[in-house]
Amino acid sequence: MRYKAYFFCLGIISMFLGLLSILAVVLGKDSNITIVEFTSDAFRGGWGGIILLSAGLFYVHGIKRLDDIHYRAEVFVGSGMIWIVGGCEILRMILMSIPGEEGWLNTPEGFVSSYLPPYHPSILLLPFSLVVWMMERYYEKRGCRDSQGHK
Amino acid sequence: MKKLTLEQKWDIIDKIVRKTVSYGIYQHTIKDAIGELAVKPLTGIPIAIAVLYGFWSLFTSISSFITDGFMVKIFDGYWLPWLQKNFPGKPGDWLYSLMVDVGHKENGILVNSDNCLEAFGVLTSGLFVSIGIVLPAIFVFYLIITILEDSGYLPRLAVLLDNIMHKIGLHGYAIIPTILGFGCNVPAVHATRILETKKQRILMMTLVSIFIPCGSQLSVMQNVIPEYTGVIVLYLLFGYFTFGYILNKIIPGKSPEMLIDIPELMVPSLRNVSKKLWIRMSSFLISGIPLVMLGSLLVGVLYLSGVIDFLGKLLEPIFTIWFGVPKETSAPLIAAFLRKDLAVAQLKGLADAGIIKNIYQMVSSVVLVSLYFPCLATFIMILKESGRDFIKIILALFVAVFIYGGLLHLIWILMGVG
Numbered sequence: 001m002r003y004k005a006y007f008f009c010l011g012i013i014s015m016f017l018g019l020l021s022i023l024a025v026v027l028g029k030d031s032n033i034t035i036v037e038f039t040s041d042a043f044r045g046g047w048g049g050i051i052l053l054s055a056g057l058f059y060v061h062g063i064k065r066l067d068d069i070h071y072r073a074e075v076f077v078g079s080g081m082i083w084i085v086g087g088c089e090i091l092r093m094i095l096m097s098i099p100g101e102e103g104w105l106n107t108p109e110g111f112v113s114s115y116l117p118p119y120h121p122s123i124l125l126l127p128f129s130l131v132v133w134m135m136e137r138y139y140e141k142r143g144c145r146d147s148q149g150h151k
Numbered sequence: 152m153k154k155l156t157l158e159q160k161w162d163i164i165d166k167i168v169r170k171t172v173s174y175g176i177y178q179h180t181i182k183d184a185i186g187e188l189a190v191k192p193l194t195g196i197p198i199a200i201a202v203l204y205g206f207w208s209l210f211t212s213i214s215s216f217i218t219d220g221f222m223v224k225i226f227d228g229y230w231l232p233w234l235q236k237n238f239p240g241k242p243g244d245w246l247y248s249l250m251v252d253v254g255h256k257e258n259g260i261l262v263n264s265d266n267c268l269e270a271f272g273v274l275t276s277g278l279f280v281s282i283g284i285v286l287p288a289i290f291v292f293y294l295i296i297t298i299l300e301d302s303g304y305l306p307r308l309a310v311l312l313d314n315i316m317h318k319i320g321l322h323g324y325a326i327i328p329t330i331l332g333f334g335c336n337v338p339a340v341h342a343t344r345i346l347e348t349k350k351q352r353i354l355m356m357t358l359v360s361i362f363i364p365c366g367s368q369l370s371v372m373q374n375v376i377p378e379y380t381g382v383i384v385l386y387l388l389f390g391y392f393t394f395g396y397i398l399n400k401i402i403p404g405k406s407p408e409m410l411i412d413i414p415e416l417m418v419p420s421l422r423n424v425s426k427k428l429w430i431r432m433s434s435f436l437i438s439g440i441p442l443v444m445l446g447s448l449l450v451g452v453l454y455l456s457g458v459i460d461f462l463g464k465l466l467e468p469i470f471t472i473w474f475g476v477p478k479e480t481s482a483p484l485i486a487a488f489l490r491k492d493l494a495v496a497q498l499k500g501l502a503d504a505g506i507i508k509n510i511y512q513m514v515s516s517v518v519l520v521s522l523y524f525p526c527l528a529t530f531i532m533i534l535k536e537s538g539r540d541f542i543k544i545i546l547a548l549f550v551a552v553f554i555y556g557g558l559l560h561l562i563w564i565l566m567g568v569g
Contacts, residue, residue: 042381047204054197073184077194080185081201088208095212099220136181 003135004063007075010128011059014052014082017121021049037118044120048085052121055081055129072139079129086126089119186416189307199308206295210334210366214288222283226267231275235263238274249451250274271454277447281440285335288366289439292334293431294424296327301419301427306411313409319395320354320402321346322409328355329391332363336529337439338431339363340536350404353540356533357398357547360525361555362391368491372517376499379514387521390555398547442528449527459485473553475560476516479506487520494520511568515559522552 017036024031024038025046031038039045055078062074097114100106106114155163188194231252240247242254242261252270254261264270267279299305309323316325324345332339336359343355364372364387372380399406453459463481470481479501487494498516501507507516525533525548534541 043204043207047200051197051201051204054200058194058197069179069181070184070187073181073188074194076181076185077188077198081197084201084205085208088205088212092208092212095216095220099216104221104224 003066003131003138006131007059007063007078007135010125010131011056011063011078013056014059014078014125015056017125018049018051018053018056021045021052021121025049032118035117035119036121036124038121044089048120048122051081051085052125055079055125066135066139067142072136075135076132079132082122082125082129085120085122086129089123090126182416186303186307186413189304189416190310190413192311195307195311199311202299202304202308206299206330209295210288210291213291214366217287217291218284222279222287223266226275226279226283227265230278231264231267231270234272234274245455248272248455249448253451253454271447271451273444273447273451277444280447281443285366285443286440289335289338289435290428290432292331292366293428293435296330296334297424297427297431298419301417301423303414303416306413309409309411310413315392317406318399319358319392320399320406321351321395322406324409324411325351325355328359329363332359332365333369334366335435335439336360336363336365336525337442337532338435340529340532341434343536347407348405349540350402351406353402353404353537353544353547354395354398356537357544357551358391358395360529360533360544361522361548361551362387362394364521365491365526368495368521372495376510376513376517379510379517383514383518383521386518386559390522390551394551394555402543438532439528442531446527470519473560474515474519474556475563476512476519477501477506477508480512480516484516484519487524487526491520491526509568511563511566515556515563518559519552519556522555524548524552 020033020038022045024040025042028040030040058074058078058081062071062076062078065071066075093114097106097111100110189198234251238247238251240251242248242252242263248254249272251272251274252264253272254263255269256262264275267275267283270276296305299308305327309326311323312326313323316322327345328339328342331342339359340356343352343359346352346355364384369380369384372383376383450459459482462485466485467478467481470476470484471478476484480498483494483497483501495517498507498513498520501516502513507513524530533544537544
């Protein structure tokens with residue numbers, strides 16, 4: 001029950017952030033809400049937003065029957081989608097922080113400032129999506145059956 | 152040796168089966184369930200969208216990290232000045248212009264270029280494009296493709312897209328040369344070997360060489376007209392399916408069904424990935440890079456001997472009347488046959504000089520660069536792979552370019568901006 005509630009909330013937040021990202025692209029306006037960045041870039045904002053929206057839908061649909069492995073797989077896929085977008089954003093930040101404008105390597109100040117907020121919404125969702133591993137371990141221990149009755 | 156009867160053979164088979172096969176209820180794992188979701192259209196399409204996002208994001212981040220972060224600095228900061236200082240001659244001399252730098256005019260005086268991309272020499276532009284831009288991009292591209300292939304996702308993507316691809320006479324596995332084409336058209340043409348029939352191969356080679364812009368072209372497009380790159384790619388993809396549908400009706404031959412064994416989803420092994428990556432990279436190093444260098448040499452010879460200018464003037468009416476682009480774009484469009492990435496960069500120069508007057512002309516010119524002919528390296532690869540069908544492919548190319556390029560001009564006219 002607690003996992004159901006948790007992933008329902010995460011799904012709703014993910015859908016909401018995805019919609020806001022898409023909206024920023026449609027309106028063609030960059031905006032920041034606290035430490036979250038909604039970019040008007042069609043790739044990171046638009047495409048990334050569609051993925052966050054889909055991840056939310058996977059979560060909300062998957063929690064219907066968490067004791068069924070097929071439904072749990074949907075929750076897993078939702079998390080996987082957030083890992084893809086968030087992971088790519090983190091890698092992008094790391095790669096952009098290394099080379100310098102003029103010299104070979106970035107200055108210490110330039111390096112640190114690359115990691116300062118605002119962040120893409122997926123980076124904020126990423127740590128919360130990792131709970132899916134705990135959920136899977138919990139249901140594996142319980143030995144749930146799938147929808148065909150297989151253990 | 153004694154010949155076994157049928158019964159004896161079956162006995163042996165039974166013994167082997169008893170020793171090697173165990174029976175029981177198959178336990179469904181989470182990996183199996185995720186694998187099933189990846190092939191169902193309702194869930195598989197969002198998964199494909201996410202995977203392709205990761206693909207493109209990794210491709211652009213890592214390749215621009217290597218190219219912009221380090222290669223540009225090496226080539227523009229050290230290699231070009233060293234060559235300009237030590238290579239005998241100066242801009243205007245034939246050998247110097249061909250190998251190092253054609254130079255550009257400042258206050259009527261021919262001076263050295265300050266970056267490798269504009270130098271147009273075999274040892275500068277040629278080496279920079281092949282090693283500084285294309286090589287890192289191809290490395291990243293093949294790395295991701297190999298990981299997707301070994302993880303078992305690529306066959307699932309093929310199954311997912313099988314229905315759509317059948318509409319254009321291909322099957323799901325045609326997605327592999329298509330995706331490869333976004334990296335480099337040369338290995339994509341080579342990869343058409345996975346298709347069974349001659350018809351499918353002709354179709355695929357034609358579609359890849361016209362409608363799929365390669366990685367270096369995309370990165371230049373992203374640099375020159377970032378706000379329109381997405382629209383241009385969508386327009387090209389629309390053409391990919393429309394012309395695929397038409398060509399499927401015209402080209403005779405069979406398009407058989409696909410029957411594939413879908414492997415389990417798994418974490419790829421480092422050994423297999425590195426082995427495959429090495430095989431693919433070495434094949435590109437052997438066949439791709441010399442062709443890019445040869446392209447640089449040819450573009451230099453044709454440029455310096457005035458052939459490109461002559462062809463530009465000859466084909467000027469077609470470019471201006473049919474495609475609706477300014478006459479000055481004819482030279483870069485002709486040069487695009489050899490180096491598409493540089494042609495896009497030259498178009499940016501024309502836009503900066505006010506010759507390309509609006510964004511519609513710019514989009515038309517960039518679309519034409521993509522469409523109108525494969526680059527030299529791809530051209531040679533098509534010649535090698537298609538054999539006697541080469542003429543058919545070239546004919547299809549010309550027809551597609553005329554119709555699709557003219558259609559874009561017509562759209563602009565109907566919108567009142569052409």
